Amino acid sequence: MPIPILATKLHLPQPRPNGVARPHLIARFEAAQHCGLRLISAPAGFGKSSLLSEWQANTQQQVAWLALDEGDNEPSRFFSYLIHAIQTIVPTLGVAALRLIQTQPNAIEQALISLINELSGRNETINLVLDDYHVIENHALDQALSFLLEHLPAELRLIIATREDPNLPLARLRARGQLHELRSADLRFSLAEAQQFLNNAMHLELSGAEVAALEARTEGWIAGLQLAGLSMQHQTDRPSFIASFTGSHHFVMDYLLEEVLQHQPPAIQQFLLHSSILNRMCGSLCDALLPNNERTGQSTLEYLEQANMFIVALDHERRWYRYHHLFGELLRQRLQRSLAQQTTPSLEALHIRASNWFEHNELEIEAFEHAAAANAIERAERLIEGKRVPLQFQGALLPIMYWLQGLPTSVFNQHPSLWVTAASVWLATGQVNGIEQRLQAAEQALATHEQGPKEQDLIGRIAAIRGTLALSQNDANAIIAQSERALAYLALDNLSFRTSTVWKLGYAYQLQDQRNAAKQAYEQAINIGQRSGNLVTVLLASIGLGNLQESDNRLTLAAATYQQVLSACSQLGLPAANCGAELGLARIYYQSNQLDLAEQHYQRALQAAQLLQHTDREVACQVVKARLLIAQGQLEQASLLLEQAQIAAQQHRHSTQPAKIAAEQVRIHLLRGQIQAAQQLAQNHNLAISQAQVYLAQQQPSAALAVLKPALEQAQANGWHDHQLWLSSIQCLGLAALGEHGQALQMLTKMLLHAEAKGFVRLFLDHGSAMQNLLASINPQSAQAAYRDFLLSQFAHENPKQLYPAAPSLLDLLSQREREVLELIAQGHSNQAICQQLHLALDTVKGHNRRIFEKLQVQRRTEAVARARELGLLSQ
Template identity: 45%
Template sequence: MDEEDRDPVRFLTYLFAAMREVGIDAGEGILGTLQTSRPLRLEMILAALLPKIGVTPEPFILVLDDYHVVDSKTMDDAVAWLIEHMPPQMHLVIVTRQDPDLPLARLRVRDELTEVRTNDLRFTTSETAEFLGTVMGLSLSEEDIVLLATRTEGWIAGLQLAALSMQGHPDASGFVQSFTGSHHHVMDYLVEEVLQTQPVNIQDFLLHTSILDRLSGPLCDAVFHMEAGNQEAASRFGQDMLEYLERANLFIVPLDNMRHWYRYHHLFADLLRKRLHQRIIQNKEKGVTDIAELHIRASAWYEDNGLVMEAFHHAAAAHDVDRAVRLIEGGGMPLLFRGAITPILNWLESLPQTELDARPSLYVMHASALLMAGQMKEVERKLQAAEHALQGAGQAMKTPDLIGHMASIRAALAVSRHQADTILAESRLALEHLHQGNLPVRAATMWSLGYAHQLQGDHAAAGLAYSEALSISRKIGHLIITIMAELGLGNIREADNQLRAAAGAYQQVLGLAGDPPLPAACEAYLGLARIAYEWNDLDTAEQYALRAFQLAQQFEDTDRAVACEVFLAKLKLALGEWREAAAVLARADRSARQQHFLNQIPHIAEVQVLILLHQGDVEEADRLAQQYGLQFSKARVHLAKDHPTAALDVLETLRRQAEANNREDERLKVMVLQAIALHGNGDKIKAVKRFADALALAESEGFIRTFLDEGAPMKGLLREAAGYDIMPNDLGRLLTAMEAEGLEIEDEPDRRSAQAGKLLIEPLSNRELEVLRLIAQGLSNREISERLFIALTTVKGHNRIIFDKLQVKRRTEAVARARQLGLL
């Protein structure tokens, strides 16, 4: 590990690569999380990785080497969490020069910690003798060996450096006698000795390549710029040199089995860099290559080989701001959109204000990075600094694209606050000024525009904006905007009562989000939960909702987890678990108020009204409905008070609003409640007609809960509608669902007595009754096979037997006959 591994994205990238070495694939979902624009919570991402580890059959060891250089509380907390939760086949080794800030005392008490400390690592005199003689090929007296072991205190690095210095030394014993000083002074002296004993070209190679964190032959060739008449020999020089250094034990460590990548021992690299710096200062007038030039060479090589993040790192080290900016912009896909937020933020914060004032685009870049990091408070200040710098720079610097980018960032800020008017104004300004080729920012802006239209209820405009954002993001491979645009389209279709199309969009998101999925997939799972709920598949709805809640908890500073809990409370209520529903809702209410998610409070109050009505507390339900202006809740309260005329007045206003705004979901709810209110008002013919209209609107999409959730008032309406020949299949599906909830629809006495005499010659089996109930719910043969986990041909066979026993030829006849016989 090194200091840059404080960045969660970098740390997780290397961790997942290490896991793949033992056959544990993190999956596209977890890897995709690294591209998200939201702050990463390491513990949540590690939690998503644990199931992958849990199914690994063989034990393995994860080693975090040089852990001390990271020095990050965030990393310490994540590693402590991992230690607490890792499966038994996983073992963790931490190599560090100082005690990490981990719960070591607790681990000792539990006997879960093995410690190998300085005294354990020191070479004994016999080990020193074996190392010097066998490994380093030195022939020393026992007295010299004991003295050398004492002087180095058994420190292997010091012994190795001393041995390298003594190789070929005319007076090895005299060298040992003069070997004194502390470790740091000894290292300085010995590196000097080691370097001086090497040929000049090797000394130059070591010094020039010391700027690299990782070494490969071609990279070293690019940095060292070895001149050679033989081009083929020159192209192999770096690789040959690395292999020579490994054979000579010159503090180089291979990083892969193929010997393509190496690194220097960290302390050795530090000392080489110090020596390089001293050499450049001492020989500046002789035209010696400076450190910045070496970093630029490394940056150019990384860029040519498609490693843009590493190229940026070296450009920043060279203080080449223009090159760093170009690399961040990423040739069409900025590094910020690839998850490289922390290193870019760190670099921008290290720049002097004069550099930023000279390049207003850097302020805008800083604002964009802060937005993606979730540091909202500072974003506007950076944008204002950019505007001030632009005024000072004159009109030539006021590029339209930069103005458009600033407007896009302000639109995104308004999205987080659900401010539709501001989003619209800033998004339109952005699209007016952005360059046509700036596709990543245009895609993000189009999504913001779609969200504003959705907030305002203009679904047609929102759909067009989301579709445009989706088209652009697919073209450039911007995964996050692709997912967000698909989610937006799913939301629009769901609100337009197109449940099957919405479910398809949400499933598309899950396909993009990978396995395990990106946290952004929580919205798709929640959408699927709402649809499964509407289809009265409550078990599936609960599974989807719990998955959504788990993913939502990986986000910081969003209301998604609260939204999941509000839905779960409504689901509990449908299951008859109203106490559990109240408990879940109380927890959601606390979270919303503590975290100031005020937009969720009305949704919470709406479900609270349902619970209060279930408990018979009509007055408190009325108070809540009035307090938060919940019009649908007001109508239900009026119905609970047996004031259908007042309910109809409220519903008429809602009907006009729904039709004016083309809100199909609200229009359906209004129609259902109007039918109940008309029935309660004694206008039964109008009630049945309005109920039939609602059934027709919901027919093709399988709506059930919109009707069923109205409870006892719906019971009377269904009894009335059963006497009319209106959409018998859909009505039958609702009757079956209501009976399953314990709200049976009683038949007239003469009809029930007639049913008693109509007994089947051969009764239906339990499985046949099960199939018959699903037929009555309107499920196709394929849907029945999937629901019951049986073959399609088996379902068709059951159908033939059911039809024979009921003496009918078609499904509708089977359902009607079964109702006559009291089987449904």
């Protein structure tokens, strides 16, 4: 869900027409444009924003501006605004990064990488100003910005204005010459600047001595000089005022605020105090806040600007304004004191008026924030739901968390939806601990309420959240139970929860190998998601369909599905879907023996997996990488990687991965000749294919076939085509090892027909020299000869390993009597002549012929002779 963007936060502020020019500071600032970070750090009122405003109005460089406020501590909101600021210069920059942030708020680093890559190579540099960075208190944002600074391209330069030093690697940047700093000592007005400001801008006509006294009292503090100038406009005894103008900044500000306010008309005083609750304001908002004011909100704002009343225009049209932060803080302190002496309007009433205006103008987050400030529980509870999507998915996670943290348990119990919202919000931030306790508290609270439609929907949400918790542990039974409960209770129009719940059902069915049920659930999720605009769930369900297509051996179709997902991800951005698609393509390219392409997709899958928390995707990537390493003969590296994957799977309880890890470890043991270790591992995990491979390595083909038979019957009964193919490949080798060469070749020939159509190569190569020998025995005149030759050519580049003892040759498989019969056939003897020469019955000779033809994969005498000569089975 896109985060609403207030355009006025991105507008370049205009310099005041009567401001004091500061060319020496501008020159210093311009000279430092090579630095990655230019920092202006000084207390409130030292002219940081004014200096930047003057600079941007005169520079030839491209400048993007972002005015920060407390709400920007939400990472997704902060970086959405940051990218929109850059887009005021180049609208096409950062589209993919922005979509990634909007759909996966935790993927900040990946979004920054995308943005950095886009910026690199541009012809012009963008200067990005972050004004009032001191409002940022979220350490995660400091870390993300540090990452950006560490990898900052030459095409982007950061400028930060702040009241306090940010938690960034300033020392390191300073040592590298990548930091330029302006501080309060640089920004304070000189005597000449103070005189120009007080006499030219404020029109006070002070003597040089009086200016010097004020400059000394304020130590060049610009806001102090401005407040003093406003107060002195109404003073008859200026020397006495200047003499008494002393004390720390806080006391001076309190005093001067009293002086400024008391000389304003009552209506202006009331306007200043009441509007101080707003972070930003426009005329119609002020009219709603003060309906009985004697003048319009717009005209009052214009009057305040003309009177230098610490008000800042946020746009060129002068529609939106804000107070100087320090001035606004003092106004709010004064408001608290004044409201304590009145009965109407209360502070809560003012916030409700503001909330109503913001809601009417479809600014849902601001409407909620004022409702929360008014402690209007029911209103805030309703606004959190949003008109289409809950506010926590619109970038308001932190405001909602802060509000909920301040509520007593009694309020949660009176409003069970708040327990559910809290669980959803904390889960969205990855804080799993405590979620179940909140859900239980919600259920207890619901038990005391009448069970209307709203309560029924809450029960469904509770179940849906529990299903998400079970998803991270691949607990299929819990996912299904909770998801089915969720769908039974969720309101029909609650498409956000219903779509994701149906997708979770598909995932659980797939874990249980209920592939038809999984397919139906994925298709339903895609259908609902497309109708409701829930593209995130559409992509995740599409990944599930791709997995099923892989399982059905439709590799080409699966690859197309994954490519479609990646195409959507490039615009939307979603690490979970991106990882799933890249990993699927890595598996498919591995099967087609395009190992370089498989490696590329594995690397991209791993990058996406590392952005995901509480999933088994990184372990799944390691398993694929291990297969690549084994294929390249790097057994030591593969073994170490699998050990790491095994430890991670155990620590995080990734239940579906240990068996896959063990299967690859069995292959490594067999390639190393460590048969006992392989046997133990295969038995511990009850892996039919691995157990059969071990039996073949122990030269026990009958035992291998016995293990394969029930597994193959189960795969055939359930339509598990991937299992059937792999089991059949082992069965071929088992039959050949048992001496049933003809049957083995007949089965292998059928496999080739299927494998060629689907693109399987590693299916054969991974069995090593035993499969190579069996392939070489296939009649080169058969229909599958071309693919057989292609596979043998792949073996030539493979340096195949020996997983199992070499299968007996055809010469060994032919009995002594069969070899005698074959020699006589080659000499042109008829069956009757062979009977007479070998003293055999005719039926016996025909039986020998049938077995010879079967083993040689031929149907006629002439074909048998030709095939025997090709294989060197004849004495002449």
